[in-house]
Amino acid sequence: MSEHVYLGADIGGTFIKLAIIDEKGNIIKKWQIETNKRNQGQDIPQDIYESFKVHLFNEKISFDQVYGLGMGAPGFVDLPTGMVVEAVNIGWKNFNLKKAMESFVKKPVFVLNDANLAALGENWKGAGRNVYDLIMVTLGTGVGGGIISNGQVITGSNGTGGEIGHIIVTPGEGPVCNCGRRGCIETYASATGIARLGQEALQEGKSTSLRKAAHSQHTITAKDVFEAAKKGDSISQDIIQEVTDKLGFVLANLAVALNPKKVVIGGGVANAGEQLLEPVETSFRKYSLPRTAEICSFELAELGNDAGVIGGAYLVKQKLNL
Amino acid sequence: MSEHVYLGADIGGTFIKLAIIDEKGNIIKKWQIETNKRNQGQDIPQDIYESFKVHLFNEKISFDQVYGLGMGAPGFVDLPTGMVVEAVNIGWKNFNLKKAMESFVKKPVFVLNDANLAALGENWKGAGRNVYDLIMVTLGTGVGGGIISNGQVITGSNGTGGEIGHIIVTPGEGPVCNCGRRGCIETYASATGIARLGQEALQEGKSTSLRKAAHSQHTITAKDVFEAAKKGDSISQDIIQEVTDKLGFVLANLAVALNPKKVVIGGGVANAGEQLLEPVETSFRKYSLPRTAEICSFELAELGNDAGVIGGAYLVKQKLNL
Numbered sequence: 001m002s003e004h005v006y007l008g009a010d011i012g013g014t015f016i017k018l019a020i021i022d023e024k025g026n027i028i029k030k031w032q033i034e035t036n037k038r039n040q041g042q043d044i045p046q047d048i049y050e051s052f053k054v055h056l057f058n059e060k061i062s063f064d065q066v067y068g069l070g071m072g073a074p075g076f077v078d079l080p081t082g083m084v085v086e087a088v089n090i091g092w093k094n095f096n097l098k099k100a101m102e103s104f105v106k107k108p109v110f111v112l113n114d115a116n117l118a119a120l121g122e123n124w125k126g127a128g129r130n131v132y133d134l135i136m137v138t139l140g141t142g143v144g145g146g147i148i149s150n151g152q153v154i155t156g157s158n159g160t161g162g163e164i165g166h167i168i169v170t171p172g173e174g175p176v177c178n179c180g181r182r183g184c185i186e187t188y189a190s191a192t193g194i195a196r197l198g199q200e201a202l203q204e205g206k207s208t209s210l211r212k213a214a215h216s217q218h219t220i221t222a223k224d225v226f227e228a229a230k231k232g233d234s235i236s237q238d239i240i241q242e243v244t245d246k247l248g249f250v251l252a253n254l255a256v257a258l259n260p261k262k263v264v265i266g267g268g269v270a271n272a273g274e275q276l277l278e279p280v281e282t283s284f285r286k287y288s289l290p291r292t293a294e295i296c297s298f299e300l301a302e303l304g305n306d307a308g309v310i311g312g313a314y315l316v317k318q319k320l321n322l
Numbered sequence: 323m324s325e326h327v328y329l330g331a332d333i334g335g336t337f338i339k340l341a342i343i344d345e346k347g348n349i350i351k352k353w354q355i356e357t358n359k360r361n362q363g364q365d366i367p368q369d370i371y372e373s374f375k376v377h378l379f380n381e382k383i384s385f386d387q388v389y390g391l392g393m394g395a396p397g398f399v400d401l402p403t404g405m406v407v408e409a410v411n412i413g414w415k416n417f418n419l420k421k422a423m424e425s426f427v428k429k430p431v432f433v434l435n436d437a438n439l440a441a442l443g444e445n446w447k448g449a450g451r452n453v454y455d456l457i458m459v460t461l462g463t464g465v466g467g468g469i470i471s472n473g474q475v476i477t478g479s480n481g482t483g484g485e486i487g488h489i490i491v492t493p494g495e496g497p498v499c500n501c502g503r504r505g506c507i508e509t510y511a512s513a514t515g516i517a518r519l520g521q522e523a524l525q526e527g528k529s530t531s532l533r534k535a536a537h538s539q540h541t542i543t544a545k546d547v548f549e550a551a552k553k554g555d556s557i558s559q560d561i562i563q564e565v566t567d568k569l570g571f572v573l574a575n576l577a578v579a580l581n582p583k584k585v586v587i588g589g590g591v592a593n594a595g596e597q598l599l600e601p602v603e604t605s606f607r608k609y610s611l612p613r614t615a616e617i618c619s620f621e622l623a624e625l626g627n628d629a630g631v632i633g634g635a636y637l638v639k640q641k642l643n644l
Contacts, residue, residue: 076613085613133479147579149476149483156471156581157455158617166611167575179611253489253572254579257469259478289488289501291398291407295480 005061006316007069007105009048010114010308011035013089016044018051019309020059023322025125027306029059040091049104067320068108070312072117073097076159082111085159110315114308116153116162118301119146120318121311122264127299131261135254136301137164137247139269139276142178143186149258152318164254165190169246189247191269194222197239208235226272241279248283255284255292266301273300327383328638329391329427331370332436332630333357335411338366340373341631342381345644347447349628351381362413371426389642390430392634394439395419398481404433407481432637436630438475438484440623441468442640443633444586449621453583457576458623459486459569461591461598464500465508471580474640486576487512491568511569513591516544519561530557548594563601570605577606577614588623595622 005028010017012035019030033051036043056063075087082098101109112120119136122128128136132151138144145164147154154161165186166179175196177184187193198210198220209231213224229236251263263284270276281298288296303310316322327350332339334357341352355373358365378385397409404420423431434442441458444450450458454473460466467486469476476483487508488501497518499506509515520532520542531553535546551558573585585606592598603620610618625632638644 131479133476133483145579149471149478150474152472152474154455154471154580156614157453157583158581158613160578160611160614161455161471161581163578163581163611163614166578168571168609171571171609181611249490249493250575253575256482256485256488257467257576257580258476259480259483259485261479287490287493289482289485289503291480292478292482292485 004065004067006067006313007052008309008312009069009071010117010312011044011071011073011087011090012114013074016048017305017309018048018055019306019313020052020055020061021310021313025310025313027310029055030306030309031055035090037091041087041095044090045097045100045104048101052105063105063107066105066107067322068110068316069101069105070117070315071097071101071109071111072114072308072312073111074114077111077113077155078159079110079112079155082109084111108316108320110319112153112155112311112315113159113162115144116146116155117311117315118144118266118303118307119148119162119264119311120153120314121303121307121309122266122301123148124314125310126302126307127264128262133258133260134262134264135164135251135258135260136264136266137251138267138301139189139191139265140267141190141192143190144267147258153315164250167250167254169250185246185250188243189269191222191267194225194239194243194269195220197243198225198236201235201239206235209233210236222269223271226275230275240275244276244279245283248280249287251280252284252287252292255296256289259292260296262297262299264299264301266304266307270300326387326389328389328635329374330631330634331391331393332439332634333366333393333395333409333412334436335396338370339627339631340370340377341628341635342374342377342383343632343635347632347635349632351377352628352631353377357412359413363409363417366412367419367422367426370423374427385427385429388427388429389644390432390638391423391427392439392637393419393423393431393433394436394630394634395433396436399433399435399477400481401432401434401477404431406433430638430642432641434475434477434633434637435481435484437466438468438477439633439637440466440588440625440629441470441484441586441633442475442636443625443629443631444588444623445470446636447632448624448629449586450584455580455582456584456586457486457573457580457582458586458588459573460589460623461511461513461587462589463512463514465512466589469580475637486572489572489576491572507568507572510565511591513544513589516547516561516565516591517542519565520547520558523557523561528557531555532558544591545593548597552597562597566598566601567605570602571609573602574606574609574614577618578611581614582618584619584621586621586623588626588629592622
């Protein structure tokens with residue numbers, strides 16, 4: 001049992017992942033609670049505190065052994081104040097999560113955007129392997145991102161740092177993004193975007209084995225597209241080619257400016273493994289400066305759902321210079 | 323007279339700018355020497371040392387009062403080792419400038435890419451005003467860039483950090499860039515790029531007042547294009563519209579990931595002032611996330627040719643935690 005521990009919390013729209021983590025970044029205990037959205041989410045800090053209290057007690061760890069709590073929230077977060085500017089899925093608007101949480105735990109609390117926190121976690125204990133410069137992109141329902149430069153996460157001047165999903169790849173064209181604009185990479189490379197391209201191919205009457213998947217499930221998923229492509233469906237292969245080419249292009253342009261040692265790809269779509277990674281990397285090398293490409297390797301995320309809570313621990317470690 | 327001073331050196335292909343700078347970042351003395359390219363530039367460190375020796379003596383400053391020397395070189399630089407990987411204009415290849423220079427001055431020497439150094443200078447004493455997150459772009463013969471995040475310059479993992487000029491805006495299309503690829507923003511938004519678009523309009527036989535400038539000078543410059551546009555030449559206005567739209571697009575995509583508080587535009591093309599700045603900013607706001615645009619202001623660089631040497635002083639200050 002380590003002398004001191006970190007607490008990590010990764011707040012999502014449905015569940016909050018919680019963990020007690022030792023000084024080396026190993027998870028001592030992890031669990032989750034439901035996200036309590038009643039009362040505009042005002043009760044969440046107390047819920048988290050009570051849950052930590054019980055689990056720390058069960059693990060025979062006192063609050064005196066806790067260095068601090070690192071948290072992720074889905075939305076724009078102002079790191080210095082710990083203010084969640086807006087988290088639509090939860091109901092928070094200008095909610096000072098740091099302050100609310102510190103009033104319960106009486107220990108330093110730090111808050112980051114959830115995708116940024118996951119990047120920190122992967123950088124410490126996952127595919128990032130402690131490189132100083134890293135780009136992480138999370139392909140899920142949307143496209144999230146986190147950037148590490150000079151060993152520190154880039155949150156930016158009002159919390160949009162790392163919003164890779166809203167880099168525009170087809171200006172003024174393509175479906176409307178959640179942000180209200182057109183052409184964001186999120187509308188192509190997210191699970192939603194890939195599924196949409198599959199649906200569109202069907203609606204256009206193209207000859208594709210996706211039709212079978214659609215008939216049985218009344219809907220197409222990104223997974224269907226990857227599976228059909230693997231079995232030789234050329235329409236699905238074209239979709240994956242288009243999406244990975246666009247994502248590789250966006251990452252290459254970013255890398256020319258940031259010069260990362262690693263690009264880490266996570267999220268549900270990354271379950272496609274090499275079928276995703278290889279063409280993204282090929283596209284990246286096509287569009288990137290040779291010197292930028294030379295130093296940069298591509299990796300699949302390794303921590304899965306634990307990236308956020310481990311990132312929370314690392315955030316505390318960094319902020320307290322431990 | 324301040325107790326301690328910084329030395330700054332900004333090495334270009336023709337001249338080396340040198341300065342003695344006080345603790346607050348004010349220039350005590352500045353001058354320049356010719357870049358000695360004989361012997362593959364091996365004699366440059368000694369030239370710089372000898373010149374500093376003379377000017378420090380004249381200013382009655384001893385080497386004991388020198389904190390250190392911050393330098394910029396035109397090419398890829400590895401910050402930790404101070405190795406200039408390649409500086410084509412000078413003849414250096416894998417030249418350890420830091421080591422060579424320290425053997426003369428016996429004080430800490432730090433080396434950065436020249437565009438990165440200029441960004442540091444603008445951030446300290448110029449248009450950057452010490453914000454923590456800044457993008458600087460220098461529109462000259464080429465397009466240089468420097469990025470500050472979390473208060474630190476991004477050099478990246480092998481020195482391509484800030485190479486904004488090689489962000490691709492028209493994949494596979496447009497003229498060949500110095501880097502060998504097509505579609506880099508440098509081929510449009512540099513002085514060379516703008517002049518080329520003017521030449522092309524002439525060659526296509528378009529009706530433009532640029533023809534007068536070409537007749538008298540046998541060549542078109544970026545300045546000609548801006549002047550003709552100001553006087554109402556619609557072809558020149560279209561060129562400026564195209565170039566500023568592309569530059570604003572590149573900066574918006576970068577800003578969505580980096581969330582800067584300021585974008586600073588420098589270099590010779592920036593002499594066009596608001597005629598450049600206003601349309602770039604308009605384009606930026608069109609392509610950027612609203613929240614990213616909201617916090618970000620656009621400024622013209624203020625330090626001109628002094629940005630590099632002042633950045634050199636700031637680099638020493640930062641690295642020595644002064």
